[in-house]
Amino acid sequence: MAKKKIRTSQEVNAGSMADIAFLLLIFFLVTTTIASDKGILNILPPKQDPDQPPPEVELNERNIFNILINANDQLLIEGEFRTTTEGLSNEIKSFILNFGNPDEDNLALYNGLPASLRALALRSPESSDYPGAGGAVVSIKTNRGTSYEIYLEVLDLVKKAYFEIYGERVGLTAEEYRALTGNTAAEVELQNRGKEGIPMAISIAEPDKTGS
Template sequence: MKYHRAPQEVNAGSMADIAFLLLIFFLVTTSIENDVGLNRLLPPEKTDDIVDIKERNLFEIVINDSDDIMAENEIVQLENLRSQVIDFIDNGGLLVDKDGYCDYCKGSRLDISSENPTKAIISLKASRNTSYPIYVAVQNEIIGAYNHLRNRESLRVFGTSFETMYEEYYSEETAETKKEKLKEQLEFVRELYPQKILEAETVKN
């Protein structure tokens, strides 16, 4: 008479431990790449308020399907865009006896360009087929224009650039008392040149 040997059972408890250790290993060793993009705040929720914007205080930039950049209805090269944005923001077009006159502006003070940096608005529109790299490059030029003006005024008023103060403010080595002072200085410069960028909905060409 033959005896049938019972199959041996496999201890699954140790396998669960091994799987857990492998999971921890991959979590620790795997590198997660960050997406490349712009550090920007989301636009506020839409409201029913109607803002009256004078035409002279609006600088329009449009990128078409062929990645051509148009500023104020004229085609411009990317490398020339920043200087045009600076000239517009820093124009200071109000007369000295008018309310809102900009005494720190160094622009041409044209009566067809922005009245004051606090009223200057940059409008950016892109077509559906605009390439992402050119769109980001245009945004970088706009931000670069604001940074240029903020650095200039920060050097004039506080003797150091806006970017240097910004980096020092967010440094972990900076004392809290120093950060409070830096925060006031940064807000002061931001009020002189507030960043006003209107990104309109995608347009069809």
């Protein structure tokens, strides 16, 4: 059977082509984002007044987690010589959450933590007293000859420890916690709940001048 074709018009209806083009235009307008600015955020300490020497902060040795990096990119972590940063993040986590000698407020903070984080608290008298600026400080000291890359690697691991704690407190992964933008009230609430009582106490010391 031969097919019967009826030739109606030879022209394709091009009226909707404009709509298709518009769709394309809008699609590109919406999806085109300029490469976003990402990085590790660091808040510098306020500037020093030459007339007023910085206040002497009395911190017990047990409350400071010392990380020293020399000009050969070798690490001295809590007095122990290392060449790699392996496992550093977990050590910092248990240092922050040690709760060796908490006061009442911090005891309440401890009781409010999820069980998985409470398990990290060894309550060792040799480690930090409580999380926070006066109780658990991570100190990073570099040399002028230290490479920027290893410094960032260490800073990255310290941040990782904090973000994992924050995330775990609110039931998110560290990744999800970092992705919170703070644009909505719910996200701000999550962010605040994560870091409440455990501020990031990272001290970056002036680098040594020797050996650069």
